[in-house]
């Protein structure tokens with residue numbers, strides 16, 4: 230009889246039968262190991278959670294009073310004889326790859342990851358394994374990121390220009406990960422950093438967790454608009470096109486996402502500026518990360534799985550496409566699917582947004 234694989238793909242998530250636990254399950258289970266606190270990986274309703282300790286406060290904030298055990302990177306937890314340890318994924322603060330070992334066989338689940346050091350998330354660390362389960366959100370050769378220092382030069386120049394012209398600056402990125410990465414790389418000599426409530430709630434959760442972030446000021450009804458004009462506002466995707474955002478007019482609106490690499494994405498989002506900044510690995514990052522594991526088999530969970538799997542098989546990997554419910558945390562959900570709206574900072578899409586806690 231064929232041996233049951235150590236990890237298998239089920240309709241509830243990635244399952245370890247030997248250890249009787251799931252990794253990032255999307256249906257309620259007894260025992261869940263969580264790679265990171267984004268909504269498509271950390272679902273509500275599990276009896277017990279295991280995650281990195283830097284995910285603790287954000288998980289409590291998003292999921293409420295859950296039963297949560299947290300660990301450091303490299304620390305081992307044993308469940309029914311199966312060893313579990315977490316390693317940095319470099320995706321967002323607290324994000325981890327999950328290493329699972331039983332009788333010398335090692336599997337690693339990447340969760341979401343990026344190979345560039347963003348200066349705020351613990352940098353990605355390749356982990357040797359026999360089987361590697363990888364995302365491939367940007368698994369197409371067209372996705373090649375520039376070093377973030379170059380992107381933030383563009384961001385800071387844009388902000389400085391706006392401030393000199395009396396135009397408010399609104400920069401949009403999801404609330405866990407992108408927002409803090411932006412915050413830590415802004416040139417604070419230009420002005421004050423203001424935050425939308427959704428972003429500030431996440432910042433506060435991280436600060437409770439001991440993360441040192443640059444100072445921010447939460448925007449309230451009392452915040453004087455004139456002051457805000459010299460500063461920069463960090464806002465979540467769900468705020469795009471809402472009256473909340475419109476009250477800062479005149480403003481320039483910039484969007485930070487890997488999808489800004491696609492022609493037309495900025496225009497469809499009605500953004501004045503599109504900054505190609507992603508918390509996922511680009512093409513080279515994916516290929517080098519997979520190669521560095523020395524794995525015998527690689528499974529691709531979400532992104533351009535078909536194309537990327539084909540490519541990996543062509544260059545000699547044993548690659549397999551698998552079906553999961555992991556989404557795309559950089560998705561431009563609120564981009565209207567119709568034709569581009571007028572190229573003006575005053576025209577906005579529906580602003581349906583992804584709502585608090587969902588893929589933000």
Ligand SMILES: [Zn+2]
Nearest residue numbers: 267320341558
């Ligand atoms: Zn994510």
Ligand SMILES: [Zn+2]
Nearest residue numbers: 269341555556
């Ligand atoms: Zn994801």
